[in-house]
Amino acid sequence: MTMATDLNAKTIVEIVKNLLDNVGFEVHPFKLGWYNECVDKPFVLPYDSDTLALLVISTPHMYDKAFRPFICRQQCDGVRDPIDQCVAHHFKLVKEKFPDTEVEAVHDFELNHNRRPKILVQTAGHVAGAAFYYHRKDVVPDHWDVKQKIFGVSVHPKYGGWFALRGVLIFKAITCPELVQTTPPDVIPDRDTRIELLERFNMHWQDWTYRDIIPVTEKYSEQQKEYFATKPGERQAIVQTIKESVDSVTE
Structure with a gap:
């Protein structure tokens, strides 16, 4: 196993990308202070504002490159x-690549004791x-009745809605004051298409058309679509x- 020494943020990002990119994940570094500035107090994470965190996304390739091999190896x-x-x-x-560094993994599915997402x-x-x-709030002027609940949705510049935000890795003792924030590509700049996106997601999410709100380079395979359309149980x-x-191929 290759261990990391002489750690800094740049080295950590390179190591993690080398580990995850080939199995269908994307890795994006950010400062926890950027996140804390955008969330309400109950969701603030108790770390220095310059603490390094890595967002991990699963792309459409993750299903074949990571998931299928995993379930064939693991019980x-x-x-x-x-x-x-x-x-x-x-x-x-x-x-395991950073045995001398405390890394907290926070998954998208994890909840606190009060049932709030971590x-x-x-x-x-x-x-x-x-x-x-x-x-x-990105639709100006507002399009919906004041009493109507409208949930937000993320759009990836390459995959549209054909991806998932899987969680964050927090390197508790590593700071990255030099990291420069970049704005995500605004791939839906016009009001009418933003309305269409949010209505597809909130009112017709089961038909998955919101995922194709922009042209995409890759999307889920048919088996992957079937998997995610099936109830978890x-x-x-x-x-x-x-x-x-x-098993039938290897026999």
Whole structure:
């Protein structure tokens, strides 16, 4: 195992990208202060504003490059969704690269005792410059009835909605005062298309058309679509199908 020595933010980012890029993840560094400035007090993370954090995104390639190999190697425990277990496995591999550095992994599915998310990954994705987080406030003037709830949604510049924000790795003792913030690409600059995006996401999310709000370079495979369209409690059948297909090839 290659261990990291003489650590700084640039070295850490290079190591983590080398580990995760090849299995279908994207890694985007950011300062926790950028995130804390954008969230309400209950979601503020208790670290120095210059603390290094890495946002991790799964691209459409993750399913074949990380997930399918993972479920064929591992015995999934059936408690958590296998995708979550796969991501947790790769976060663990990252932490093992830094045995002398405390790294906190915060997953998108984790909740605090009060049932609040431990981290708002869409906000983290925006401040890290990875994916633009479109809110109701980005439609001016407001289009909807004041009583109507409209949830925001992130759009990736390459994958549109065909991606997932999987969590954040926090390097507690590493600061990066030199890191410069970049704004995520505003791929939907016009009001009408923003309205269309938010209405597709809030009112028709099950047809997934919001994911194609912009032209994309890659999207989920048919099996991947089937997996994510299946209720979490029923996904083990697809997992078993994948295992059996691999077994039949190797026999």
